[in-house]
Amino acid sequence: MVATSTMKSKNPECIAELLDRRLDQAQVDEELDYWDHGLIEPNLNEGVFEERTCQHLAKMFENSLSRAKTTKLHCTELLVPEKLTRRIARDVLRLSSGEPCGLRGCILYVNLEVENMCKKLDRIIYDSTVVPTFELTLVFKQDGSVWPSLRDFFLIGACFTPGFRHAVKLSPGFRLIKRKLYSSSAGTVIEEY
Secondary structure (H helix, E strand, O other): OOOOOOOOOOOHHHHHHHHHOOOOHHHHHHHOOHHHHHHHOOOOOHHHHHHHHHHHHHHHHHHHHHHHHHHOOOEEEEEOOOOHHHHHHHHHHHHHOOOOOHHHHEEEEEEEEEOOEEEEEEEEEOOOOOOOOEEEEEEEEEOOOOOOOHHHHHHHHHHOOOOOEEEEEEEEEEEEEEEEOOOOOOOEEEEEO
């Protein structure tokens, strides 16, 4: 077997063959996507794999918020509490652990609650080859306790178009809503943090 970027089958035998040929880890990583690493090292400590998945998921949330900053939120700065995306990633992993396809069967909707209304920010599909088995709706909350600074007040009229804010600050609280797609009798689970 030749390791190319067009490898069609990523079954455990193909992965084992790559490792048996003693390719260095960088070459193997080029051939495999993120989720295949669980097949490479079946004896990998589950906690280590979960931590990697959590880091990857937190990075996906950060990228989603970064894209939404100018396209959906119309602000120049988005202030996110420290470790918020990591906390959310852990809770998403916990909610997906009992699902038939795990995290790979998840569609995740990312929203921001502003003045009792939800603004859609993004939709994340983990694996488009897997039929989704559940939906998670993540609702960030805007921190309403902060007053805009006097500098921001003057900048709004001088530099930005109407409706463009200088900074949006997220609250450390969030809401996760889980809905199973494979069972009509399954209820909706709402968790508030």
